[in-house]
Amino acid sequence: MKVFEKPQALTDAVLHYCPGCTHGIIHRLVAEALDELGVTGRAIGVAPVGCSVFAYNYFNCDMVQAAHGRAPAVATGVKRSDANNIVFTYQGDGDLAAIGTAETVHAAARGENITVIFVNNAIYGMTGGQMAPTTLPGQVTQTSPYGRDVSKVGYPVKVCEMLSEVDGAAYLERVAVNNVKNVKAAKAAIKKAFQNQIEGKGFSLIEVLSTCPTNWGKTPIDALKWLDENMLPYYPLGVYKDKTQNAE
């Protein structure tokens, strides 16, 4: 009996991500959730701009690719055109927390019944490792060679904390994929976010803390350790909002 194999909701395309990039794990968790809930056939994903732009080649469902940061707005249109669609966006921190902040906040405020997968690796990956809105204080990047100086460039944006004050958001959780236990918890959170949509409970966002070994300048295994030691204290894991218990 197979206890672990590639989910049906992923295509046979070879992932283009760097060795050890945890995007691959998160793609698989989304695909497993779609398979287990039996909604792959009516799922429509919205790919972002960034490393994960080619998500449209990797998921075995219909996909749209949105302009930079506009995935929640495109997802709104796709969902409203036919509420039977299961619509998700897959966005990085440069997409969702920088150029797409307005679309994210307003999609949440409107309480759109969509699922947002937000991958936070604290750096711009595709463009070569520049400082992102989510870069940690003191973190060295291409554009902050002496470490992020908060007196000059301000503080990181904590998306889950920010959206927890938005009344329209239904479910917000932050998870990580740096060890087996956290990957299993991330899977449960992503599945719940899709379940919420199926039950019409509204806007769900799962923030997944991820690694970028290439631009962090670390080996894949050291990158997991760096995430554990540096990102988890600044971005605590947990459920930031859960309105789904009381929803009709």
Add this chain to the structure above:
Amino acid sequence: MAKVTFDESLCKGCGLCTSVCPKKIVVLKDELNAKGYHPAGITDQSACIGCAFCATMCPDCVITVEK
């Protein structure tokens, strides 16, 4: 008995699977695959307990686990 198989052509040699194996039987091989990476493999199939930790951490769906 547990059986774990690696699709070496997909492996990028990141080694995340080697870091989580409780039996320490998943290692990177000395030879190269077609991509030019050292692919992951298993040293002692009979010692595998089928926990699938390696597959859980694999970003590239290289690993299939049977029990």
